[in-house]
Amino acid sequence: MIKNGIKSAWQTFVVLGAVLFSTAQAELALNMPKGVTEFSRDVYHLHMIVLWVCIVIGVLVFGAMIYSIIKHRKSKGHKPAQFTHSTKAEVIWTTIPIIILIVMAFPATRVLIKMEDPQDMDMTIKVTGYQWKWRYDYLDEGFGFLSTLDRKSNLARQPGSGIDPETIPNYLLEVDHPLVVPVNTKIRFLLTADDVIHSWWVPALGWKRDAIPGFINQAWTEILEPGTYRGQCAELCGKDHGFMPVVVKAVSKDDYKKWVAMMKGAEVEQAKLDEKTWSKEELMAKGQEIFESQCASCHQKNGQGMPPAFPSLVESQTVKGPLKDMIHTVKFGRPGTAMSAFGNILSDSDLAAVITYVRNQFGQQNDVVQPQDVAAINQS
Amino acid sequence: MSHATTHEHDHHDEKPKGFVKRWLLTTNHKDIGTLYLIFALIMFFVGGAMALIIRLELFQPGLQFVQPEFFNQLTTVHALAMIFGAVMPAFVGLANWMIPMMIGAPDMALPRMNNWSFWIMPFAFAILLSTFFMDGGAPAAGWTMYPPLVLQGGKNVAFMVFAIHLMGISSIMGAINIIATVLNMRAPGMDFLKMPLFVWTWLITAFLLIAVMPVLAGAVTMILTDHYFGTSFFNAAGGGDPVLYQHIFWFFGHPEVYILILPSFGVISEIIPVFARKPLFGYTAMVYATASIAFLSFIVWAHHMFTVGMPLGGELFFMYATMLIAIPTGVKIFNWVSTMWQGAMTFEAPMLWAIAFVVLFTIGGFSGIMLAIAPADFQYHDTYFVVAHFHYVLVTGAIFAIIAAVYYWLPKWTGHMYNQKLAKWHFWLSVISVNVLFFPQHFLGLAGMPRRIPDYATQFAEFNMISSIGAFVFGFSQLLFVYLIWKTVKGGEKATSKVWEGAKGLEWTVPSPAPHHTFQDNAPVNDADLAHGGAH
Ligand code: HEM
Ligand SMILES: [Cu+2]
Ligand SMILES: [Cu+2]
Numbered sequence: 001m002i003k004n005g006i007k008s009a010w011q012t013f014v015v016l017g018a019v020l021f022s023t024a025q026a027e028l029a030l031n032m033p034k035g036v037t038e039f040s041r042d043v044y045h046l047h048m049i050v051l052w053v054c055i056v057i058g059v060l061v062f063g064a065m066i067y068s069i070i071k072h073r074k075s076k077g078h079k080p081a082q083f084t085h086s087t088k089a090e091v092i093w094t095t096i097p098i099i100i101l102i103v104m105a106f107p108a109t110r111v112l113i114k115m116e117d118p119q120d121m122d123m124t125i126k127v128t129g130y131q132w133k134w135r136y137d138y139l140d141e142g143f144g145f146l147s148t149l150d151r152k153s154n155l156a157r158q159p160g161s162g163i164d165p166e167t168i169p170n171y172l173l174e175v176d177h178p179l180v181v182p183v184n185t186k187i188r189f190l191l192t193a194d195d196v197i198h199s200w201w202v203p204a205l206g207w208k209r210d211a212i213p214g215f216i217n218q219a220w221t222e223i224l225e226p227g228t229y230r231g232q233c234a235e236l237c238g239k240d241h242g243f244m245p246v247v248v249k250a251v252s253k254d255d256y257k258k259w260v261a262m263m264k265g266a267e268v269e270q271a272k273l274d275e276k277t278w279s280k281e282e283l284m285a286k287g288q289e290i291f292e293s294q295c296a297s298c299h300q301k302n303g304q305g306m307p308p309a310f311p312s313l314v315e316s317q318t319v320k321g322p323l324k325d326m327i328h329t330v331k332f333g334r335p336g337t338a339m340s341a342f343g344n345i346l347s348d349s350d351l352a353a354v355i356t357y358v359r360n361q362f363g364q365q366n367d368v369v370q371p372q373d374v375a376a377i378n379q380s
Numbered sequence: 381m382s383h384a385t386t387h388e389h390d391h392h393d394e395k396p397k398g399f400v401k402r403w404l405l406t407t408n409h410k411d412i413g414t415l416y417l418i419f420a421l422i423m424f425f426v427g428g429a430m431a432l433i434i435r436l437e438l439f440q441p442g443l444q445f446v447q448p449e450f451f452n453q454l455t456t457v458h459a460l461a462m463i464f465g466a467v468m469p470a471f472v473g474l475a476n477w478m479i480p481m482m483i484g485a486p487d488m489a490l491p492r493m494n495n496w497s498f499w500i501m502p503f504a505f506a507i508l509l510s511t512f513f514m515d516g517g518a519p520a521a522g523w524t525m526y527p528p529l530v531l532q533g534g535k536n537v538a539f540m541v542f543a544i545h546l547m548g549i550s551s552i553m554g555a556i557n558i559i560a561t562v563l564n565m566r567a568p569g570m571d572f573l574k575m576p577l578f579v580w581t582w583l584i585t586a587f588l589l590i591a592v593m594p595v596l597a598g599a600v601t602m603i604l605t606d607h608y609f610g611t612s613f614f615n616a617a618g619g620g621d622p623v624l625y626q627h628i629f630w631f632f633g634h635p636e637v638y639i640l641i642l643p644s645f646g647v648i649s650e651i652i653p654v655f656a657r658k659p660l661f662g663y664t665a666m667v668y669a670t671a672s673i674a675f676l677s678f679i680v681w682a683h684h685m686f687t688v689g690m691p692l693g694g695e696l697f698f699m700y701a702t703m704l705i706a707i708p709t710g711v712k713i714f715n716w717v718s719t720m721w722q723g724a725m726t727f728e729a730p731m732l733w734a735i736a737f738v739v740l741f742t743i744g745g746f747s748g749i750m751l752a753i754a755p756a757d758f759q760y761h762d763t764y765f766v767v768a769h770f771h772y773v774l775v776t777g778a779i780f781a782i783i784a785a786v787y788y789w790l791p792k793w794t795g796h797m798y799n800q801k802l803a804k805w806h807f808w809l810s811v812i813s814v815n816v817l818f819f820p821q822h823f824l825g826l827a828g829m830p831r832r833i834p835d836y837a838t839q840f841a842e843f844n845m846i847s848s849i850g851a852f853v854f855g856f857s858q859l860l861f862v863y864l865i866w867k868t869v870k871g872g873e874k875a876t877s878k879v880w881e882g883a884k885g886l887e888w889t890v891p892s893p894a895p896h897h898t899f900q901d902n903a904p905v906n907d908a909d910l911a912h913g914g915a916h
Pocket of ligand 2: 237238
């Protein structure tokens with residue numbers, strides 16, 4: 001009876017184990033990725049060394065304990081010994097761990113020094129964290145752009161959306177504009193933030209580094225294989241901390257040059273947009289698009305916000321009030337609140353469009369705001 | 381003689397009548413201990429309920445139950461409730477009940493302050509929990525309360541800060557009381573190196589508390605003035621420094637994690653020798669290891685900040701110092717195993733929990749060593765790997781030790797033996813489910829899942845589901861614990877004074893239940909009654 005019970009329990013265990021193991025093989029990621037940089041591989045090896053040291057010590061200590069639990073029990077009639085110490089044993093089990101730790105400290109130190117010593121960098125990218133998006137500035141090329149959670153994930157992640165995340169490719173790990181970088185190039189990252197602390201992390205590169213307002217942090221990487229690498233913000237930064245992924249697209253040096261040329265062309269186009277005079281229809285259409293990607297996460301699609309933290313725009317006196325004040329609020333933000341200075345991240349034509357949209361849509365105003373109106377407003 | 385004892389017994393058992401006199405105005409260490417323990421148990425369920433809502437939301441990808449904003453409030457208050465509401469008060473409760481009895485003192489040295497330090501706590505938590513019902517909701521910046529994010533909180537900032545001030549005042553008073561009691565109230569013959577380890581570890585913990593609670597109070601006060609009075613301690617735009625906050629917080633925070641675990645070391649060092657029927661191995665080494673862990677805990681704080689961009693020298697220093705902590709911690713573990721070695725073990729409930737503690741706390745220590753390796757921490761930091769680490773040391777460490785202590789001393793408190801079978805059910809359900817709950821979180825973290833997120837990418841779905849199942853089984857198993865305590869308070873087989881066959885120490889020389897007042901005549905201590913009476 002009992003024997004049968006044990007046997008069937010054992011069988012279930014084996015079957016369960018096999019199932020788990022095969023799923024693990026198929027899709028479940030159990031371990032740290034090796035990654036695609038020298039640093040990430042060094043880190044992976046460090047991780048494996050420490051892990052194995054821990055496993056071996058664990059097997060020895062728990063083994064001794066289990067042996068003792070089986071053999072040295074009162075029900076087996078074991079008589080308790082009365083020893084209270086053993087200098088020899090104590091010296092051994094303090095010295096051996098010290099030696100193990102010293103041995104582990106050497107490779108750890110070497111890897112750390114390499115990471116913290118950026119030399120002969122080929123290019124520099126400035127990363128700025130915002131609630132809840134990233135901005136990438138290619139300092140050598142003179143252009144930059146915002147990178148936000150892509151539309152599909154964003155729709156699916158709304159509470160009660162009814163969309164099954166499994167149907168969304170790269171759910172929560174996809175952005176509208178990925179960071180494009182060349183392979184085999186030493187890239188210096190300068191990281192900072194505009195509002196609260198964020199942390200920029202791509203596991204395949206092997207590190208995360210905090211983006212802190214008022215600080216400029218440094219880190220570097222050299223990606224060895226082309227591909228798309230995904231990560232997420234790793235420092236709690238408010239409501240949508242879980243929804244500001246990082247996507248890095250590493251391409252060949254040639255493709256990178258082409259991409260830069262294309263981006264520069266877009267810059268010229270952008271400048272033209274800021275100079276032209278827009279029709280109201282154009283502004284409203286563009287404004288809605290920008291509102292939904294940049295503003296709706298706090299103020300909500302219907303403008304009702306989530307008071308008190310995120311005020312309603314429908315009720316807002318600023319939206320109904322003088323145009324100048326509204327432009328100032330959007331362009332320079334409200335310090336000390338989650339309302340950031342959108343002048344830093346949107347072009348004048350984008351700002352004009354979104355302000356036009358908000359005033360007409362939520363404030364019952366009949367205004368048309370042109371990029372030149374936005375350019376005319378200064379901070380003080 | 382016999383007349384004298386009965387008379388004495390009556391007098392000793394004289395409890396004040398009426399709820400107000402008995403509980404509100406009490407100065408009795410046992411009653412205050414009971415109050416602390418009940419409060420801790422309630423907060424354990426309050427924090428646990430929040431954890432279950434969190435795990436419910438994380439059961440599958442997508443947002444099903446809560447808004448992200450509320451999710452962040454839950455993680456923040458869950459941690460504050462568990463750390464300051466459950467674990468710390470539970471250990472203060474154990475200290476109150478047991479320290480006077482273990483050192484042969486009639487009561488705590490400062491009984492009125494003792495009453496005050498308990499009765500602050502319900503108010504502190506009423507203030508903190510009331511923020512859930514305000515507009516803007518509860519604090520949502522994590523229990524670490526990093527600025528500038530925490531400054532975006534609305535009204536709750538003031539409530540959170542004042543609640544923490546109150547908890548800090550309570551802890552400091554509790555700590556002063558314990559130090560005063562241990563230093564001044566030991567019965568003649570109870571030398572320092574004869575004290576039980578639970579008393580030793582608490583003495584050292586009390587010094588840690590006095591050293592770091594004011595630091596936390598200072599940090600949150602600066603948050604308060606930054607928020608309401610226009611100072612810029614942590615506001616870069618005003619010339620302040622957000623990283624400074626992290627240094628101050630973790631200068632409190634790392635010793636704090638040892639405040640949560642050192643008394644557990646004490647509990648386990650009491651229990652294992654009793655059920656192995658063999659003296660504790662390396663008593664003096666245990667005392668010194670505790671003291672060196674306490675010292676080292678002050679110089680490792682920035683291992684929580686490897687990714688903030690410290691200079692290389694700083695990173696190396698904090699990496700080496702953190703690795704060093706593994707040595708005294710290892711000594712403790714080896715000593716517990718050696719105590720079991722060649723003993724004559726039995727496996728009543730306290731021993732089962734103690735053994736689980738040794739194994740599972742060690743697993744938490746292993747992940748701790750991994751986290752200490754700074755370059756690898758660039759990957760681990762702020763992921764579920766860290767969540768797994770600190771739940772192994774806190775749940776299967778601190779909480780398991782508290783449960784072990786309750787099973788160990790409950791017959792002494794109530795005078796009744798409890799149902800061993802039920803206690804074993806509680807143990808096995810908990811120990812299996814807690815691993816189902818937390819072990820897969822190691823994998824999640826390594827595979828790249830950040831902590832403090834309400835929704836996740838689909839490749840994390842399987843392990844999150846497993847973890848949530850574990851959480852629900854673990855959570856509901858704890859109802860058994862409450863039921864068992866309730867039954868034991870109400871009745872059960874009479875407990876002897878000694879309760880456990882291998883028990884040694886002064887608390888086992890008084891009747892069970894322990895009379896309301898013990899050791900009023902300060903009789904000299906007899907070495908043979910002590911666990912560490914002999915030479916070492
Ligand atoms: C061998 C001993 C230990 C070592 C080497 C160690 C190391 C570490 C390290 C390096 C971190 C930072 C991880 C990161 O955020 O990237 C950490 C986090 C943490 N540890 Fe430990 N630890 C040890 C034992 C303990 C104990 C005994 C406790 C508590 C009882 C504890 C509680 C925590 C907590 C709560 C955190 C997370 C804090 C947070 O970010 O909210 N650790 N530990
Ligand atoms: Cu974030
Ligand atoms: Cu720490």
